[in-house]
Amino acid sequence: MKTRKMRHKRLKCNDVAFNLxxxxxxxxITLICFYxxxxxxxxxxxxxxxxxxGSIRFLPKSIHFDNYTQVLAINGLMRAALISIGRTVIGTACTVLASAFLGYVFTQEKMWHRRFWYRFFIITMYFNAxxxxxxxxxxxxxxxxTFWVYIIPVIIQPFNIILVKTYIESMPRSLQEAAEIDGAGIFTVFGKIILPTAKPILATVAIFSAVGQWNSFQDTLIYVTEQKLYSLQYLLYTYINQASSLAAMVRNNGVSAVSAVALASQQTPTSIRMTVSVIVVLPILFVYPMFQQFFVKGIMIGSVKG
Amino acid sequence: MKESVSGKASKRTLQSRRLFYCILPFIILSFLFSYFPLHGWIYAFYDYKPPLKLSQCDFVGWKWFETLFANKTQVAQIFQVMKNTLAMSLLGMLTSVFPIGFAIFLNEIKCKWFKSLVQTLTALPNFISWVLVYSVAFSLFTDGGLVNTLLQNMGLITTPIKFLDSDAHIYSWMTLWNVWKGLGWGAILYLAAIAGIDSELYEAARVDGANRFCLMKEITLPSLMPTFFVLLMMSVANFLNNGMDQYFVFQNSFNKEHIQVLDLYVYNVGMTGSSLSLATAISMLKSIISLILLTIVNILSKKTRGESII
Incomplete structure (x- = not known):
């Protein structure tokens, strides 16, 4: 009896140690990821x-926001921000609408050679030129x-089409059929019934494509040479590589007159790089935790089907 | 009567055609950006010099494919690039077991808010671009960065370690960043799979006297294997496709030799270097080999699991 109790106690002990x-x-791990x-x-x-x-490690000291006001005054940064926002909004809207419409049409068994055309789209996932x-x-x-190089080539996303199609197939058919009997055409059914009921999956598609657009960097690198079309990500990349010349530029701009006080707010290569990085990452930091459930739903459906 | 039947049938074909016309613009888009670019492969058979038109350039046949293996320095370079590619891919596969461990152990934590906080914060790096990862790396690991100042303050080193401008340990270094970026997100898939396990299984095992580690090993782990298998298969199929973003941003003149994976090599040869045609030839070979790999993996998967992965 006694030994059993002791054994039990030891187990408990092990358990507590393990938990700790x-x-x-x-x-x-979390600190390494977030710090x-x-x-x-x-x-x-x-x-x-x-x-x-390098003496700021845990808490900010003598807080000021000059970095942000000065960095935003850098030539081209506002423009790049507009480009990034523009491609994220327009690109996401186009991808969501296209994926929704194609996903819906491919659930219509009566479509001419449906299987063939579905495969025509899906197979493009597995090769590239x-x-x-x-x-x-x-x-x-x-x-x-051109700005459109950010949008048009990525409108068709086979994976998103699969997601939407799977979702619509799992919805009850009756609403659609009722509308069709009432004489609604496919666009009416699409706009009035499919779009509202498929909202959860469309949110998933939207959030994936928005993050993709915001983070995209390669297309600027390869297809764009004109500075006024640079995206924020690309600008950040160039800043990392030439931050020292940039700091000089900001200083010469005379945004902050050189004085004893100004030293604390004077731009250094490090401050510029970090400030732009924070500007680029903030949208993700805010958006991601709010929409985490949609991401998870997306990979769940994707992993079942993909 | 007969007329109305045929009328109905023709109405049906009309409808089915109309559906097709509705998606015709999208078919054209898909064709333009997925199928049409394949015509670019013919550039691999020409000596293409950009300002000129293709018709004004010389047709050289298999020359570029031959130079890949003819010239000694070229062979050495290709060999190095292949070595880098395979090393990074292999390390990526080896580290793909980490998310499983992460998920299994996180599942043992009962405190709900802690669990979801860990999940959210660790998945975050997955959603930032490689440029930002590079910026993070830059802030932490340059000469005056956090890590070097800390080490210097502690008196462990006297001169700053060059983490970024060095060729040493580049494979492990890149793999570490990959793990940092992908660990939490990779685990989410497994956590979802764990949530789907029948809790009666655990109850029954507990009644039989299984302890916690037994449950983890005998029930949780096996139930994650199918997911792991699919992901592993996909990474075999993508053996040559490391992508170029990561290696491009971390690339500099010090580490170029060991960081150049196939995708980056194609970019360096084509967009900044010697020849568009040679780069096309390499990427054409890469695409074809990838497609063959995918087919083999798919057949294997069908044979062993009775289910295809694509």
Whole structure:
């Protein structure tokens, strides 16, 4: 009796130890994942001379927001932000509408050679022509150095079509049929019935494509040479590589007159790089936790079907 | 009577055609950006010099494919690039077991808010671009960055370690960033699979006297294997496709030799380097090999699991 009790106690002990270690390990992992973002944010709002010698680690010191006002004054940054916002909004809208419509049409069994055309779209997931042929194609189509190179080539996303089609197939058919009997055409059914009822999956598609658009960087690198079409991501990349010349530029702009006080808010390469990084990452930081459920739903359906 | 039947039938074909016309614009889009670019492969058989038109350039046949294997320095370079590609892919596969461990152990945590907080924060890096990852790396690991100042303050090193401008350990370094970016997000899929396990299984095992680790090993782990298998198969099929974003942003003149994976090599040769045609030839070979790999993997999967992955 006594030994049994002791054994039980030891087990309990083991359990507690395991729980403690487990929690501890996950706290460490979480810190490793999140701390870099925190580090960048506190450094952009702290005195720049302190942050330049690496003494801002846990809490911001002598908080100021000059970095943001000055960086936003950099030539071309506002423009790049507009380009990024524009491509995210327009690109997402186009992709969502196209995926929704195609997903819906492919549930219509009466469509002419439905199977063939469905495969025509889906199979494009599994091959690609490669970088240079894509570049040549964009050139032939006169899309290089236009805003539309960010939008038109990515409208069709086979994976999204699969997601929407799977979702619509799982919905009850009766509403659609009722509307069709009432004489509604496909566009009416699509707009009045499919779009509202498929909202959850469309939100998933939207959020995936918005993050993709916001983060996209390669297309600017390859198809765009004109500075006024640079996206925020691309601008950030160039800033990382030439932040020192940039800091000089901001200083010469005379945004902050050189004085004893100004040292704390004077731009350094580090401060510019970090400030732009924070500007680029903030939308993701805010959007992602709110829409996490949609992302998860997306990969769930995708993993079942894909 | 007969007329109305045929009328109905013709109405049906009319409708089915109309559906087709509705998606015709999208078919054209898909054709333009997925099928039409394949015509670019003919550039691999010409000596293409950009300002000129293709018709003004020389047809060289298989020359570019031959130079890939003819010239000694070229062979050495290709060999190095292939080595980098395979090393990164292999390391990626090896580290793809981490999300499983992450999910299994996170599942053992009963505190709900802690669990979801961990999930949200660890998945975050997946949603930032590689440019931002590079910016993070830059902030933490440059000469005056956090890690170097910390190490110097502690007196462990006297001169800053060059993490970014060095060729050493580039494979592990890249893999680490990959893990940092993908771990939490990769685990979400497995966590969802765990949530789907019948809780009666656990109850029954517990009654039989199984302890916690037994449950983890005998019930949770096996139930994640199908998902893991599919993902592993996909990564085999994508062996040559590491993508170029990551390696492009981390690339510099110090680490170029070991960071150049196939995708980056194609970019470097084609867009900044010697020849568009040579780059096309390489990427054409890559696409074809990838397609063959995918087919093989798919057949294997069908044979072993009775289910195709595509």
């Amino acid at each position: 270690i487990n929690h501890f390990v996950f706290i460490i 870099p973002f925190y580090y960048m944010i506190i450094n952009t709002v702290s005195a720049n001379d302190l942050s330049a010698n 490669g970088l240079i042929p894509m570049f040549i194609t964009m050139k032939t189509l006169h899309l290089t150095n």
